Amino acid sequence: MYENGLWVFGYGSLIWKPGFEYAERQLAALRGFHRGFCMWSVHYRGTTDAPGLVLALEKKVGASCGGVAYYVSPSLARSAHDYLRGRELVSAAYMEEQHSVRLTDGREVLALCYVVDRDHSQYAGGLGLSEQAEVIARASGSAGHNCAYLHNTARHLAELGIRDGDIEQLSRMVPEARS
Numbered sequence: 001m002y003e004n005g006l007w008v009f010g011y012g013s014l015i016w017k018p019g020f021e022y023a024e025r026q027l028a029a030l031r032g033f034h035r036g037f038c039m040w041s042v043h044y045r046g047t048t049d050a051p052g053l054v055l056a057l058e059k060k061v062g063a064s065c066g067g068v069a070y071y072v073s074p075s076l077a078r079s080a081h082d083y084l085r086g087r088e089l090v091s092a093a094y095m096e097e098q099h100s101v102r103l104t105d106g107r108e109v110l111a112l113c114y115v116v117d118r119d120h121s122q123y124a125g126g127l128g129l130s131e132q133a134e135v136i137a138r139a140s141g142s143a144g145h146n147c148a149y150l151h152n153t154a155r156h157l158a159e160l161g162i163r164d165g166d167i168e169q170l171s172r173m174v175p176e177a178r179s
Contacts, residue, residue: 002077007111008084009101011035011067012055013149016156018070019087020080027160028069028101030113034060035067035164037132037150040122043090044143052139052146053124053132055153056094056116066162069101069111081112088114093122129166133173147174 009030010018037053046052057065072080088094094114101111116123127135139146154171157164 002074002081005074006072006077006081007101007109008070008072008080009067009099009111009113010070011057011065012153014070015068015160016152020070020072020083021076022070022080023073024071026069027104027162028067028109028111030057030065030067030099030101030111032059032061032063033057033065033099033113033115034063035065036125036166037127037136037170038123038125039093039116040124041139041141041146042122043141045141045146045149046135046139047141050139051122051135052141052149053127053135054146054149057113058116058118058125066157066160066164067101068160069103069109071109084112084114091120091122093117093120129169129173133170136170137174147176150174151176 039054039056040051041054042048042051095117097113097115098110099113100108102108136146136150154167
């Protein structure tokens with residue numbers, strides 16, 4: 001499985017904190033999916049008593065999600081994949097899938113993607129932006145304030161020139177965390 005290396009698609013915290021070594025990084029687009037705060041976080045950005053919200057990919061006809069694709073060399077692909085499984089599959093709310101992404105240089109590559117499981121108890125689809133903002137503003141977990149996750153993602157998307165109206169709106173609605 002790893003003889004040709006591994007492509008990984010990042011659309012949230014993987015953009016600003018991949019956590020694995022990679023040989024190539026390019027802007028990329030994943031068609032047929034939308035990035036949204038549609039997963040309750042009970043580990044990293046919230047707790048079981050006061051869950052936060054984290055981003056997930058959700059299938060949506062006609063949508064396209066801009067992000068970053070990382071190429072991991074064959075010699076490091078297994079360890080990167082193991083790391084990602086430990087990080088992303090901590091509660092099995094994401095499904096690990098491979099989808100074609102288009103890189104900015106025009107290539108189409110098959111990339112590892114973490115997609116929300118709509119049947120999982122942590123699925124939080126259907127919340128309006130004001131509800132999302134309320135949760136994000138108050139939640140905190142083992143990885144820090146939920147609002148820091150939002151603002152880090154918003155900043156990095158803007159730096160990369162990736163427009164996401166919902167993320168931009170939420171970042172205006174939710175104040176930055178105070179230490």
